[in-house]
């Protein structure tokens with residue numbers, strides 16, 4: 352099993368059974384948000400988690416070490432150039448002593464489970480890519496949700512993915528999908544994809560009770576939180592941007608792990624930066640909801 356180095360604060364919380372919210376590092380690196388929004392996102396998510404009574408625990412591979420919980424002085428290390436580390440890359444990043452392996456959702460969920468952390472917050476989840484019937488491009492995030500006993504909180508998944516198939520995958524994999532005070536699966540920048548969520552929940556206690564009653568010893572659940580109304584973007588405008596970005600990927604042979612960072616960059620450019628504040632707002636909102644859930648789980 353992987354050897355995880357926790358910060359003192361995270362270790363203390365683990366020992367006392369206190370609430371902890373794990374975070375990924377890809378969204379804060381150059382593969383996720385542009386500077387300086389990435390640093391602001393990190394600060395706001397951490398503040399949201401602390402403000403709701405939980406301990407934030409950023410995950411990353413630094414200098415070949417799997418880390419959970421960073422000292423603020425170390426934050427600059429995750430705001431720059433990164434190598435993307437999905438779950439399967441983590442052992443390689445350790446063996447080869449990568450300077451900075453930026454954890455995706457799948458890596459973060461796996462590391463959370465290894466550390467004994469029950470709740471993880473992110474912005475958007477990876478999923479089944481459009482055209483996956485040909486490319487077989489299905490994010491490892493989905494398998495990780497099915498394989499580790501962790502609650503993941505996200506604003507659904509971006510509309511450049513195949514959202515109906517993403518929901519089908521989660522159903523097949525036995526992952527409960529709970530809509531946070533909302534009936535629809537969110538599409539990241541927009542509150543609704545038009546697809547209903549299988550179940551709606553109103554409170555963190557409901558999530559905690561669902562988590563306590565999962566039927567499998569090591570599978571997780573997904574809580575989908577819609578972006579706050581005031582921060583939502585226009586769906587029609589985004590559709591066009593996504594079509595164009597995906598066509599550009601196809602034309603330039605951009606495939607596999609490179610697709611998501613490429614499309615994210617194009618969305619940022621095409622929406623003239625308006626996608627960035629929206630991304631920050633939803634990530635911060637998710638972090639707060641995740642903290643409430645962690646508090647409810649810790650209260651047992």
Ligand code: PSU
Nearest residue numbers: 377378383455456475477490491608611
């Ligand atoms: N979706 C976003 N922003 C992101 C990602 C996804 O809106 O930064 C990142 C997350 O780290 C996610 C990863 O786990 O991309 C999924 O990549 P892939 O599609 O290659 O599995």
Ligand code: MN
Nearest residue numbers: 488490607608
């Ligand atoms: Mn992929």
